[in-house]
Amino acid sequence: MSVKHTIVRAGLETLYFSGAHRLVQRFVGGVGSILMLHHVRPARRDRFQPNAQLEVTPEFLERAIRRLRGAKIDLISLDEVHRRLTTRDFGNRFACFTFDDGYRDNKEWAFPILKAAGVPFTIYVATSFPDRLGKLWWLALEHVIARNDRFALVMDGEERHVECASAGAKREVFETLYRWLRGLPTEKAILDTVGDLASRYGVDMPVLCGAFCMDWSEIGELARDPLVTIGAHTVNHAMLAKASEGEVGNELMMSRAVIAAALGKPPEHLAYPYGDAASAGKREFRIAQELGFKTAVTTRPGVLFPEHADHMTALPRISINGTFQDARYIPVLMSGAATALWNGFRRVDAA
Ligand SMILES: [Zn+2]
Numbered sequence: 394m395s396v397k398h399t400i401v402r403a404g405l406e407t408l409y410f411s412g413a414h415r416l417v418q419r420f421v422g423g424v425g426s427i428l429m430l431h432h433v434r435p436a437r438r439d440r441f442q443p444n445a446q447l448e449v450t451p452e453f454l455e456r457a458i459r460r461l462r463g464a465k466i467d468l469i470s471l472d473e474v475h476r477r478l479t480t481r482d483f484g485n486r487f488a489c490f491t492f493d494d495g496y497r498d499n500k501e502w503a504f505p506i507l508k509a510a511g512v513p514f515t516i517y518v519a520t521s522f523p524d525r526l527g528k529l530w531w532l533a534l535e536h537v538i539a540r541n542d543r544f545a546l547v548m549d550g551e552e553r554h555v556e557c558a559s560a561g562a563k564r565e566v567f568e569t570l571y572r573w574l575r576g577l578p579t580e581k582a583i584l585d586t587v588g589d590l591a592s593r594y595g596v597d598m599p600v601l602c603g604a605f606c607m608d609w610s611e612i613g614e615l616a617r618d619p620l621v622t623i624g625a626h627t628v629n630h631a632m633l634a635k636a637s638e639g640e641v642g643n644e645l646m647m648s649r650a651v652i653a654a655a656l657g658k659p660p661e662h663l664a665y666p667y668g669d670a671a672s673a674g675k676r677e678f679r680i681a682q683e684l685g686f687k688t689a690v691t692t693r694p695g696v697l698f699p700e701h702a703d704h705m706t707a708l709p710r711i712s713i714n715g716t717f718q719d720a721r722y723i724p725v726l727m728s729g730a731a732t733a734l735w736n737g738f739r740r741v742d743a744a
Contacts, residue, residue, distance in 0.1 A: 414713050423696030423740075425466075425487035426727050427474065429710040430454075432496050433503040440560035443535050443567040446714050451502045457713060458510050461488055470513035471622050472663045475687050478702040488727065490514035491690065491710065493626060493664055495522050497607050500615055506652050507677035508620060516615065516628035517664035520651040520731035525599045527630060530587040532572060532605065536596045546590045552739050559597065575671075609655045616656045624662040625649050625686070632672045633665060649684075654709070662685045663706070668692030675744055681706040694732045698740045 414417035432448035449457075461468060467487040471476070474489045476482065490507065492499050495518035507514050521527035537544060541557040557566040575584045591598055607615075615621045627633065627644040629649065636644070645663065663681055665673035668691040681689040688705050695709030711726050726732070 407583070408563045422486070422728055423698045424470075424483045425474065425477070425489070425711045427471075427489045427491055427708060429690075429692060429712045430490065430492050430503075430587075430714070431494060432608055433492075434498040435502075439539075441535075441563045441567075442565060443538075444531060449713060451506060452493050454503055454506050455510075458506070458512055461513045461727075462510075464727075468510075470620075471515050471624070471688055473513075474697075475705065478697065478699070478705065479605075481699060481702070483699065486727075491624070491664065492516045494519060494630070495607050495612060495626070496605055497611065498605075500607055500611055504615060507540055508618070511620070513551075513620045513622070515624050515662060516612075517623040517624040517662075518598045518607075518612060518652065519626040519630040519654075519666065520628045521630065522602055523609045523655075525602050525608075527602045527606065528584050528588065528598055529601050529605060530574070530583060531571065532589050532601055533598060534574070535567060536601070537590050537594045538567050538570075539594075539705065540699075541594055544590070544594060545594075547586065575667075578635070579665050580629075580635055602723055613656055616658075618701045622662060623652060623656060623660055624664055625652060625660040626664050627666055632667055633677045634659055634672050635676050635706045638676065638680070642684070643675060644683050645681060645686075663689040663700075665689065665691055668710075670729070678707040678743060693741075693742055695730060695742065700741050704743040705710075707741075709742065 404514070425737065430449060433451055433454055434448060436450050465485070466477070467485045467491055469487045469490055470519055474487065477487065490512060491504065493516075494512065495516055499516055503514075519527060521531075538557055543554065543556050545552055545554050547553070555566055557563045561737070574586065577583050577586070588598070590596075612623060616623050623647065625648045628648045629644065630645050631640070633641045633644065639720070662673050663686045665681075667675060670693065678689065686706055688708055690708045690710050693709045694712065696711065697708065701708055709732070711732065713726070
């Protein structure tokens with residue numbers, strides 16, 4: 394992951410300083426982008442922040458909005474993205490802000506900024522998070538490693554002992570375990586492993602959920618604002634591609650029903666949890682379409698092209714994250730030049 398990020402960052406610098414992205418823009422620029430964010434909160438000083446690639450600061454969000462407005466890019470809602478793609482209304486380039494998971498910092502830090510600037514946005518809520526049944530296993534893993542200089546866990550049926558006293562060792566251990574966990578054959582295997590680890594080392598999953606995620610009354614408050622769209626993100630933040638077809642249908646329908654019951658309106662837009670090719674593919678795109686979602690977004694990197702009108706449940710996004718937290722990069726990312734390099738100049742990736 395970090396090697397690919399280093400290459401992309403170097404590429405962004407080159408593109409930014411050479412102005413090359415302006416040259417390639419008319420070939421790869423697309424018609425707009427859906428921007429992906431997670432946490433928005435002030436920078437912290439801790440040396441061990443393995444999930445920092447999932448956060449930006451409030452100041453960064455403000456700068457990003459100014460940059461986009463300065464570049465005459467329309468900032469629009471997902472319904473408007475859907476309308477422009479389906480009616481081929483490509484007069485102005487556009488961007489759409491989306492936030493995954495339903496973190497409380499979205500309401501505390503992002504909402505006041507977006508509200509003041511009049512920017513519409515979407516929050517995709519995994520319903521087990523406000524129900525306090527969610528398993529934020531990547532945060533639980535971070536907490537266990539942060540609080541312990543050594544710990545033990547069961548890997549592939551064997552008890553392993555891990556030493557991680559320094560911040561560097563903690564980063565390495567997190568990276569290794571995270572990658573190993575993401576590669577496990579089932580979601581249940583991940584949750585069992587981290588659940589066991591969390592209970593051994595006193596990390597309480599429901600408490601973690603309550604500390605980081607909005608509850609239904611907070612989500613309801615946001616949902617009442619006309620700038621806000623609440624989207625579905627499954628019930629259990631499930632890696633859908635690792636689930637059976639029946640389970641995928643249940644995750645999507647149940648999350649829609651729970652949001653409808655809580656907010657009085659069923660969500661029409663969906664984000665696949667994790668959203669990479671190993672978590673959401675052709676089968677998930679088809680099921681989301683069959684269930685009538687207007688749009689569904691992945692985390693596959695890319696800008697939108699007119700052809701995406703035929704693939705509304707397989708839309709790519711541009712990640713605006715901690716790793717690339719420099720407002721100068723945003724026009725470069727949105728030009729499509731960086732993601733075109735990543736995608737080998739393929740415009741639609743819906744397989
Ligand atoms: Zn998510």
